[in-house]
Amino acid sequence: xxxxxxxxxxxxxxxxxxxxxxxxxxxxxxxxxxxxxxxxxxxxxxxxxxxxxxxxxxxxxxxxxxxxxxxxxxxxxxxxxxxxxxxxxxxxxxxxxxxxxxxxxxxxxxxxxxxxxxxxxxxxxxxxxxxxxxxxxxxxxxxxxxxxxxxxxxxxxxxxxxxxxxxxxxxxxx
Ligand SMILES: Nc1ncnc2c1ncn2[C@@H]1O[C@H](COP(=O)(O)OP(=O)(O)O)[C@@H](O)[C@H]1O
Ligand SMILES: O=C(O)C1=C[C@@H](OP(=O)(O)O)[C@@H](O)[C@H](O)C1
Ligand SMILES: [Mg+2]
Numbered sequence: 274x275x276x277x278x279x280x281x282x283x284x285x286x287x288x289x290x291x292x293x294x295x296x297x298x299x300x301x302x303x304x305x306x307x308x309x310x311x312x313x314x315x316x317x318x319x320x321x322x323x324x325x326x327x328x329x330x331x332x333x334x335x336x337x338x339x340x341x342x343x344x345x346x347x348x349x350x351x352x353x354x355x356x357x358x359x360x361x362x363x364x365x366x367x368x369x370x371x372x373x374x375x376x377x378x379x380x381x382x383x384x385x386x387x388x389x390x391x392x393x394x395x396x397x398x399x400x401x402x403x404x405x406x407x408x409x410x411x412x413x414x415x416x417x418x419x420x421x422x423x424x425x426x427x428x429x430x431x432x433x434x435x436x437x438x439x440x441x442x443x444x445x446x447x
Contacts, residue, residue, distance in 0.1 A: 292349035
């Protein structure tokens with residue numbers, strides 16, 4: 274049975290980067306919930322948060338998750354998608370959920386090199402490393418709860434894709 278694949282994990286773990294490569298390897302469609310919101314609302318995450326607060330953004334990302342889900346798609350979620358219990362349940366029931374896990378320092382290094390502030394406005398007002406440590410501590414259990422598989426995301430994107438394919442026991446389509 275073909276099921277959607279949902280990538281979850283903290284900011285910078287590579288959900289978007291790996292998602293594109295995984296979809297290509299499987300010959301599937303790819304969709305990113307943040308990009309979906311950007312193109313459907315013409316607003317960045319920072320714009321939405323400025324106008325509607327984080328609660329408004331969270332409501333929109335829940336709707337985006339439902340809108341983008343179809344059987345043959347790879348979905349890169351935003352790092353906070355797992356915060357809502359119904360999102361975790363939806364993903365687990367509808368498809369296969371992969372937690373891309375990496376240590377805080379690796380995440381911080383990637384985000385410092387490529388902050389994308391419009392899509393990643395501050396969550397805590399703290400410096401990146403402090404924020405990542407705090408957010409991971411708060412969410413680690415949620416990522417694990419949501420996930421069917423936990424993959425080491427500190428490897429190269431290609432190696433992460435191979436690890437996901439091995440976990441799913443499927444071969445590359447190309
Ligand atoms: N496995 C990886 N190894 C090295 N750099 C990575 C890896 N995955 C992602 N990156 C880099 O980290 C940054 C954040 O990646 P992104 O895919 O946007 O993460 P996420 O969607 O999980 O926030 C980007 O600059 C990307 O090129
Ligand atoms: O961790 C979070 O709460 C968020 C992560 C971001 O996505 P990425 O994980 O793709 O950076 C984006 O959805 C938004 O800024 C909120
Ligand atoms: Mg992303």
